[in-house]
Amino acid sequence: MGGDELAREKMLKQKRERKIIAFTGTAALLAIVVNFAISAFNSYKEKRRKKDLPGSCVRINLSAAEIRKLADRIIAKSKEVHDTVASVSVDKVTYQDVISLAELEAKHFPLVQSCIFPRLVSTTEDVRKASAEAEQRIDIHVSMCSKREDVYRVVKAFASRGKWISAEFQCYIHCLVRDFEQNGLSLTLAKREEAQRLRAQMDEQSLQYIRNLNDDCNSLNFSEAELDGLPSEFLQSLDRAENGKFKVHLRSNHVSPLLELCKVGKTRKKVALAYGQRCKEVNMPLLENLVQLRHKYARLLGYENFADYAASSRMAKTSSKVFEFLENISTSLSDLAAKELAILKDQKKKDEGDSPFGIEDLLYYVKRIEEQKFNLDFGALKQYFPLNLVLHGIFKILQNLLGLRFDETSGAEVWHHDVCVFSVSDSSSGELLGYAYLDLYSREGKYGLTCVVPLQNGLLLSGGARQVPVVLLISNFHKEVGDHPALLRYSEVVNLFHEFGHVVHHLCNQATLGRFSGLRVDPDFVEIPSQLFENWCYESSILKLISGFHQDITRPIKDDICMSLQRWRHSFSALKLRQEILYCLFDQIIHSADNVDFLELFKYLHPKIMLGLPVLEGTNPASCFPHSAIGYEASCYSRIWSKVFAADIFVSKFSDALLNQYVGLQFRNKVLAPGGAKDPVESLSDFLGREPSIQAFVDSITLSSSL
Numbered sequence: 269m270g271g272d273e274l275a276r277e278k279m280l281k282q283k284r285e286r287k288i289i290a291f292t293g294t295a296a297l298l299a300i301v302v303n304f305a306i307s308a309f310n311s312y313k314e315k316r317r318k319k320d321l322p323g324s325c326v327r328i329n330l331s332a333a334e335i336r337k338l339a340d341r342i343i344a345k346s347k348e349v350h351d352t353v354a355s356v357s358v359d360k361v362t363y364q365d366v367i368s369l370a371e372l373e374a375k376h377f378p379l380v381q382s383c384i385f386p387r388l389v390s391t392t393e394d395v396r397k398a399s400a401e402a403e404q405r406i407d408i409h410v411s412m413c414s415k416r417e418d419v420y421r422v423v424k425a426f427a428s429r430g431k432w433i434s435a436e437f438q439c440y441i442h443c444l445v446r447d448f449e450q451n452g453l454s455l456t457l458a459k460r461e462e463a464q465r466l467r468a469q470m471d472e473q474s475l476q477y478i479r480n481l482n483d484d485c486n487s488l489n490f491s492e493a494e495l496d497g498l499p500s501e502f503l504q505s506l507d508r509a510e511n512g513k514f515k516v517h518l519r520s521n522h523v524s525p526l527l528e529l530c531k532v533g534k535t536r537k538k539v540a541l542a543y544g545q546r547c548k549e550v551n552m553p554l555l556e557n558l559v560q561l562r563h564k565y566a567r568l569l570g571y572e573n574f575a576d577y578a579a580s581s582r583m584a585k586t587s588s589k590v591f592e593f594l595e596n597i598s599t600s601l602s603d604l605a606a607k608e609l610a611i612l613k614d615q616k617k618k619d620e621g622d623s624p625f626g627i628e629d630l631l632y633y634v635k636r637i638e639e640q641k642f643n644l645d646f647g648a649l650k651q652y653f654p655l656n657l658v659l660h661g662i663f664k665i666l667q668n669l670l671g672l673r674f675d676e677t678s679g680a681e682v683w684h685h686d687v688c689v690f691s692v693s694d695s696s697s698g699e700l701l702g703y704a705y706l707d708l709y710s711r712e713g714k715y716g717l718t719c720v721v722p723l724q725n726g727l728l729l730s731g732g733a734r735q736v737p738v739v740l741l742i743s744n745f746h747k748e749v750g751d752h753p754a755l756l757r758y759s760e761v762v763n764l765f766h767e768f769g770h771v772v773h774h775l776c777n778q779a780t781l782g783r784f785s786g787l788r789v790d791p792d793f794v795e796i797p798s799q800l801f802e803n804w805c806y807e808s809s810i811l812k813l814i815s816g817f818h819q820d821i822t823r824p825i826k827d828d829i830c831m832s833l834q835r836w837r838h839s840f841s842a843l844k845l846r847q848e849i850l851y852c853l854f855d856q857i858i859h860s861a862d863n864v865d866f867l868e869l870f871k872y873l874h875p876k877i878m879l880g881l882p883v884l885e886g887t888n889p890a891s892c893f894p895h896s897a898i899g900y901e902a903s904c905y906s907r908i909w910s911k912v913f914a915a916d917i918f919v920s921k922f923s924d925a926l927l928n929q930y931v932g933l934q935f936r937n938k939v940l941a942p943g944g945a946k947d948p949v950e951s952l953s954d955f956l957g958r959e960p961s962i963q964a965f966v967d968s969i970t971l972s973s974s975l
């Protein structure tokens with residue numbers, strides 16, 4: 269439990285959304301459309317259309333009726349095409365049959381996305397509803413197509429002949445076959461039915477697990493004295509029980525501030541305990557059962573266990589590699605983590621006397637020491653980050669570093685007048701690389717989290733021309749009101765850099781096929797560019813470039829603040845990371861072995877990884893650890909993975925070359941351009957001149973520590 273888990277819970281929600289969005293991408297791929305008549309959609313180039321973006325097939329601001337009609341046609345066309353492919357005889361299937369699938373998928377993707385993204389951003393409820401329904405219908409259709417044996421047999425027959433015209437095409441066919449086979453299509457009918465049954469049970473139980481957590485509305489009552497340390501605005505926001513006590517709900521928005529700020533150790537413990545026991549009775553057996561189903565499923569497909577199945581299509585490749593990775597990092601950080609813990613324990617002794625230090629004290633004392641040490645007032649810091657200034661700083665950085673020029677396009681069709689559209693071009697050749705829609709401000713009905721949605725993939729069209737990528741960034745900043753400009757919290761600045769990492773990743777892609785374009789890459793790799801860009805926000809020269817006091821933007825933030833931010837970034841990070849590793853190991857172990865006793869496992873792992881701190885008796889992540897239930901099962905490690913290799917890239921190549929275009933272009937060409945068809949380890953090795961390693965990450969934490 270603790271801050272990490274809470275933060276990750278939020279992240280998971282975001283991830284889950286992104287997964288849905290990414291899944292739609294797969295949808296577009298599999299809903300193959302031979303001879304897809306793009307002209308069929310010409311009727312959607314409505315008369316009221318404002319300015320078209322040359323090269324973009326994305327339909328903007330469709331009405332509910334238009335979305336429904338478009339979804340109908342997509343599904344009908346896709347079905348027709350699947351039937352056509354299925355009717356090809358397996359000994360006559362040609363390159364043309366198969367490559368046309370990829371070509372036409374290119375045309376399909378932006379249309380599918382046109383139906384789906386309004387769910388997140390449209391200003392009218394009936395459009396959002398039509399969009400959500402269209403998404404559901406398309407997903408169901410795609411899921412059906414991905415289980416079509418007749419189509420699989422044709423593709424497989426072609427694959428077995430092994431005649432390839434390019435490595436990327438070979439990889440494409442390989443992925444098509446793999447996707448079918450992961451759905452059980454290479455199995456006998458009886459086994460396939462078994463796999464489908466398991467899949468359905470797994471889906472249902474995962475949802476039930478999440479539903480149980482969402483429905484849990486337990487709360488605790490505390491007096492004002494028991495909540496000492498919490499700001500009065502927070503107390504005022506709480507409901508009151510009949511006896512006048514404050515009601516603390518077991519939700520991260522209540523638990524998180526309480527564990528960070530409440531001075532009363534007993535209260536923290538009570539809350540941590542209750543929070544870690546949520547859904548104990550219902551979810552523990554549910555997850556046990558779910559894990560067994562997952563193992564069964566993986567074994568049907570020929571894997572030893574579920575963790576190996578999950579790793580097989582990722583950079584890590586095997587579960588044993590994941591263990592090695594987690595253990596290496598954990599070991600490298602153990603000395604520093606022990607020093608960090610000693611400091612926290614000392615402080616507790618000073619504040620609270622001899623009561624032993626527990627896991628429930630971690631966040632509070634981290635915060636307490638940080639306040640003494642860093643003198644960072646994040647509320648005041650906000651005054652230095654007007655959104656427009658930060659945004660233009662980011663554009664400047666991307667231009668200098670990656671040779672990307674962002675120009676605002678006026679008059680393009682949008683769904684709300686706050687949305688800005690940018691054309692992005694190569695700053696030396698002037699070549700158009702793509703478009704970015706920025707929908708930055710919160711408003712009613714809009715999706716509440718930050719995310720990046722690919723709207724059209726970059727790829728090579730059959731005639732030899734490139735189709736440009738189109739991308740949408742959604743965030744929820746508060747808009748300027750009167751004289752008050754939109755100001756960003758520092759964490760929002762970091763977040764914006766992160767999301768721009770995804771944006772440029774999508775835009776810089778030079779893959780031939782949409783299947784490997786933009787963000788459709790190895791899931792262990794997809795967060796690396798975005799994690800990488802976060803590093804810029806901690807560098808003094810960059811902070812000065814993107815900041816300015818809002819009433820006098822010529823005054824950037826001061827040197828001492830920059831230094832503090834740098835030191836603050838790594839404070840207690842060894843300990844925090846060990847806590848994250850604890851959960852990752854738990855996740856990895858339950859998914860790689862049979863009949864694990866979850867309670868015993870956690871009891872054993874907790875003190876081992878957390879340097880002797882015992883588990884809070886009765887708590888267990890198995891019952892309230894949504895990552896292991898849905899979306900992140902057996903892959904919780906991936907967040908640390910991408911952070912570690914992003915640090916490797918930054919430290920080895922960029923820390924002395926923050927705006928060096930030579931290095932930036934190498935990165936753009938060697939890492940961002942190849943896309944998902946190239947093994948990411950190869951791309952990274954090509955750029956780094958060696959295999960990626962964890963050393964730079966470990967050094968950056970241990971060397972920057974002032975302990």
Ligand SMILES: *[C@@H]1O[C@H](CO)[C@@H](O)[C@H](O)[C@H]1NC(C)=O
Pocket residue numbers: 487488489509510511
């Ligand atoms: C909190 O107080 C209410 C009375 O307002 C009571 O019904 C409830 O049981 C109390 N909860 C706990 C956990 O003590």
Ligand SMILES: *[C@@H]1O[C@H](CO)[C@@H](O)[C@H](O)[C@H]1NC(C)=O
Pocket residue numbers: 589592593596962
């Ligand atoms: C773990 O450390 C060992 C020894 O230093 C090294 O050989 C291995 O490559 C590392 N593995 C990973 C996944 O980092």
Ligand SMILES: *[C@@H]1O[C@H](CO)[C@@H](O)[C@H](O)[C@H]1NC(C)=O
Pocket residue numbers: 329330331681682683684685
């Ligand atoms: C979106 O389309 C509707 C008509 O369907 C129109 O009234 C509205 O002004 C359009 N929105 C924008 C921002 O152009």
Ligand SMILES: [Zn+2]
Pocket residue numbers: 766770795798
């Ligand atoms: Zn991300």
